[in-house]
Structure formats: structure tokens, C-alpha cells
Amino acid sequence: MCGIVGCILDNEVAPTIIESIKKLEYRGYDSVGIATVTDKINVKKGSGKIKEVDDEIQLTEIDGNIGIAHVRWATHGNPTRENAHPHNSCDNKVSVVHNGIIENYKELKQELQLEGHVFKSETDTEVIPHLIEKYMKEGNNLLKSTQLTIKKLVGSYALAVISTEEPDKIIGARKESPLIVGVSDKGNFLASDVPAILNETRQVIYLEDNEIIQLEKDKVTIMDNNLNPIEKEITTIDWNPEMAEKGGYPHFMLKEINEEPQVIRDTLSESPKIKEIVSKFKNFNRICFVACGTSYHASLIGEYLIETQLHIPTEVILASEFEYFQNTLDNHTLVIFITQSGETADTIQALKTAKKISETLAIVNVVGSTITREAHHVIYTRAGPEIGVAATKTYLSQLICIYLLVAHLKEDEELIQKLYSIPELAEESIKREEQIIEIAKKYKTAKDFFYIGRGFNYPTALEGALKLKEITYIHAEGYPAGELKHGPLALIEDGIPVVGILPPGSSYAKTFNNLQEIRARGAHMIILGADNDTQIDDVHDKLLFNPVVDELIAPLIYIIDLQLLSYHISVQKEIDPDKPKNLAKSVTVV
Numbered sequence: 001m002c003g004i005v006g007c008i009l010d011n012e013v014a015p016t017i018i019e020s021i022k023k024l025e026y027r028g029y030d031s032v033g034i035a036t037v038t039d040k041i042n043v044k045k046g047s048g049k050i051k052e053v054d055d056e057i058q059l060t061e062i063d064g065n066i067g068i069a070h071v072r073w074a075t076h077g078n079p080t081r082e083n084a085h086p087h088n089s090c091d092n093k094v095s096v097v098h099n100g101i102i103e104n105y106k107e108l109k110q111e112l113q114l115e116g117h118v119f120k121s122e123t124d125t126e127v128i129p130h131l132i133e134k135y136m137k138e139g140n141n142l143l144k145s146t147q148l149t150i151k152k153l154v155g156s157y158a159l160a161v162i163s164t165e166e167p168d169k170i171i172g173a174r175k176e177s178p179l180i181v182g183v184s185d186k187g188n189f190l191a192s193d194v195p196a197i198l199n200e201t202r203q204v205i206y207l208e209d210n211e212i213i214q215l216e217k218d219k220v221t222i223m224d225n226n227l228n229p230i231e232k233e234i235t236t237i238d239w240n241p242e243m244a245e246k247g248g249y250p251h252f253m254l255k256e257i258n259e260e261p262q263v264i265r266d267t268l269s270e271s272p273k274i275k276e277i278v279s280k281f282k283n284f285n286r287i288c289f290v291a292c293g294t295s296y297h298a299s300l301i302g303e304y305l306i307e308t309q310l311h312i313p314t315e316v317i318l319a320s321e322f323e324y325f326q327n328t329l330d331n332h333t334l335v336i337f338i339t340q341s342g343e344t345a346d347t348i349q350a351l352k353t354a355k356k357i358s359e360t361l362a363i364v365n366v367v368g369s370t371i372t373r374e375a376h377h378v379i380y381t382r383a384g385p386e387i388g389v390a391a392t393k394t395y396l397s398q399l400i401c402i403y404l405l406v407a408h409l410k411e412d413e414e415l416i417q418k419l420y421s422i423p424e425l426a427e428e429s430i431k432r433e434e435q436i437i438e439i440a441k442k443y444k445t446a447k448d449f450f451y452i453g454r455g456f457n458y459p460t461a462l463e464g465a466l467k468l469k470e471i472t473y474i475h476a477e478g479y480p481a482g483e484l485k486h487g488p489l490a491l492i493e494d495g496i497p498v499v500g501i502l503p504p505g506s507s508y509a510k511t512f513n514n515l516q517e518i519r520a521r522g523a524h525m526i527i528l529g530a531d532n533d534t535q536i537d538d539v540h541d542k543l544l545f546n547p548v549v550d551e552l553i554a555p556l557i558y559i560i561d562l563q564l565l566s567y568h569i570s571v572q573k574e575i576d577p578d579k580p581k582n583l584a585k586s587v588t589v590v
């Protein structure tokens, strides 16, 4: 996820563009850059947040009435200045900003290098200005060259392109990455998202996949991918800037939960890379996961999967407790570190110790973070920036990586195919929101909550309870379903809410009996199960799922409803779910 902006005005464009790109910083903050066109392409860029880069190199001090800008969420190549956008052609006549991923960039780069093009970055994006340069040298104009270029690209893109050869226009294009146009009397704009242009105009045109746009000061031309002009409707936006940054959602957490189906799709596209990494593993006979918090819960699901599907002894260690277990590591242990931030101090410390003895793999969301530089192998979860403190979409993306890892280790095509059905099933969970709001209203004054699950779904109980504690401040406990009778059942009393996770599968019958035992003590049962399960008719509340969601894949779906439940209880209690008290997004102290 990155953010792009393009802008044409009568006057100096840089102050407006930099204000616009600041509004997209929620889409990435690894680097920022601007390019304008005068008699040449002028570029200023640097790694870090916009404020840091601006303090250092004064981004607004750059001439020109036409410009493009970018904030980066690194995917290919570390967050360095060289990899920051815009990227230029060899002759410096073309400059490009891009959001998306060019999947065939390695082949294209090789072809271009053979033709003599010199690359300055490690990014997938840089093939684009070089391709446009090549087609312009063959006699095509900027628009045609951009069209010929995107025909060569496999992957996703939202692009903005400028050139000294046609210094009065910006060419844009989109496929599977968002791009909008803003129109006004002062000038015209391109942007990844509405917040970027709200200070300038509320008149917006939403572009669709495979559309190409030519932006001039007084004219906007939108075309299909054969360059036939198409008529588009102008929409008037009535959001305020803060609403716009959250995509119209009241909180980042809700926005991020709604992004989960797409995040799952994006992370599934990492499957070939995960297969390649798996083929590089040395011989191992034991797996150890190390993580904290929500990432620890993802690891627990990994343990259940590996033990049941691969029969490899596996254990999960909390990073803060790692030093007490490190003595059994050897060179036949694969140690997997899971962390969304890649900066958790406990996890970094454990990795530094483990890598001296064992092969290490890190599953991380933030490209270029400390952990990615320390581990032997890295898998990126493709969740994009997560702003809400409570992990939601990053958790789902971690789970997808773990499932893919197990499927490739087992060479289990059937499981891989099953994973491709998850995005649609996740969409069904999000559609249950109204029903979840009603349940949230009912239980918002509860003092305690229990979450019960068995097998693969026990970690979901732990994660459901953690989400509730974090953002509602209600005391909550997650337990394996069979464990209550060994003590915690003493806490069950009339009216206490108990969330029972009851998907179809081999653990069903035992879990059902355990839930009956709890119910008999007066608990209010909120059951998550299959919608064809007639046995769960007679409970206080139920959330019903497609029966294809069996116990093996339920961790990927049921948690979405539990995230929504915590979110709505938090909102009902007038707590800001994005900023729970005492917590931080990145825990950099041990």
C-alpha cells in the first residue's frame, strides 16, 4: 500500500502537492518524494516520514506547475532513498510514481538491462519509466507509450507519469490499486484516495480498473485501455477531511477490519515466494515459534497446524520468556518469529540469540524493519499499514502466511485451493455487522467475558479475549473448552457472557458438551457455529457461518466476527478503539 498524487495548477504546485501527500501518510511512511516538470524533471525524495524528510531537504522548494508525489509502504526493496519514488528513466525525461506490485518486473528488468537501460533502485516500479522511455524513443507520445507499457505489466498499479517531452500533462492509469481524479477551476488532480484532494476540491471522478487518464490544466480525458474516450460521472463528496482519511469509517480499526478480505487476497499472492523459501530450508526436525501478544496467538495456530498436518514437534515461546527455553535450540530446529511491526524488542532479542544456533524465518508486515534484517529468511504479510493499535488485519495476514507455509511444506494442493475461498467467506463475516452491533449493545455492561474453543480454535478464543480486554477494558479470559472443569468453572455464574467457538469437525462433539456444562451454570451463551447446525438453536445469541468453514479454516474466519464484537462494545462504551489506554502499536522496550 502506497499513496500517489498528481497535480496541475497555474502556479507553483509543490506546496499543494506536499499538503496533499501528507493526507495519504496513513498509506505508508517509509519514504516520500516529489517530481515536477519544468525544462527538466526536478526530483526531491528521501526515506522516513514526510516531516523528517521535509525538515532535511525542504520538499516544497521545487519549481514547476505540474508535479507528482508518493508516500511509500515498501514491498520490493528496503525503505531507502534510492528506492523512494518518483523513479526516472535513463534519460531523465520521464518520471513515475506507482502504487501496487508489478509481478513480472524481474523479467522486464532483465529485458530492459539487455537493451542497455541502467537501473538505480531495487523496486519493481522502476521498469515503468524505462519502458515508457523506450516507447517514446520509438516515436510514440507520452499517452501511447504509457498505454504500451501497461500492456506489458502483470500485477496491480495506480500510476502517475510526467515527461519533459509533454510538460503540460500527467498520464495516469489504474488496475487493482485505487485512483481518483479531482476536478476544479484552479486545476486538476490525481490521487490514491479522496483525503488528498479535499482541501482543493470536492468534485471527484472514481476511476475503474483498466482506465487511463490524461490530465491537463483545463481538461480531463478518461479512456479505456484502447484509448477510446469514456464519459464518467463527477461525484460531489461531503466528507470532512478526518472522515476521509479513514475512508469514511469512524475509526481506523473498523476500516482495517473491512480491509481484511483484500489483505487476505494480497497475502495469498505471496504463495509462490513462500514455496521458494520453503525449498531453501535446511533439514529440520523441530519447529519453534517465538512471538508476543496477537502474533503469539497466530503462532499457536501454527503449532496446531504443524503438529496435526506435518507431525513435526512444535512449540510456541513467548518472546519475553525465550531466554528460559533457548538452551534446547540446535541446528535442526527451525525458529519462526512472527511480528507485525518487526520492531518488538523482546522478539528482536530472542532472534539475535536464536540465529547463532538455528535457522530462522521471520513473518513480518513492515518491510525493512529490524527483524527483517536479522533473520535468515523473511516472508512479508501483505497487510499494508495498520494504524489502529489493536492488531486485526495483520493477524489475518500472519495466519494466511502460516497456512501457506504449512501447505507448501506438506505439498497440499487441496489446502492451498481452500485458502483461495477465504476472501469471500471473510466478506460474509463483515456483512454480519448489524447483528454483531445488537449483541454488543446487550453485553456492553458485562464485567467479565469467557471465550471457549478447542484444538485449532482455542487460540481464536485467546485472541477474541485479548481484543476485548484491549479496547473495551472488560476482563476476559480465553480457555480450551475442556479445561474449565479443572477450575475456571467456579467463576461461571448467572448471566456471565461466554463465547463458544463451535465449528464443524472432529472437535465439535466434545466442545458442544463442554458448552452445555457451562450453560447449565447459568451463563449467557454466544455461539459461533455452522448455519446448518440444528443443535445450537437454543442459545442466547448466535453468529452463523457457512458450513464449509470447518475447524481447520475457522481460525481465518471466526475471528473477524470477534474483532467486530470487541470493536462495537468499545464504541458502545465510548472508548476510542484506535488508541486504547496504556498501549502502543510498536513495543520497543523489553
Ligand code: F6R
Pocket: 292, 293, 294, 295, 296, 338, 339, 340, 341, 342, 343, 344, 347, 389, 390, 391, 392, 466, 470, 585, 586, 587
Ligand atoms: C494486540 C497487539 C499486540 C501485538 C504485540 C506484538 O492487538 O497488537 O499484542 O500483537 O505487541 O507486536 P508485533 O506483532 O508487532 O511483534
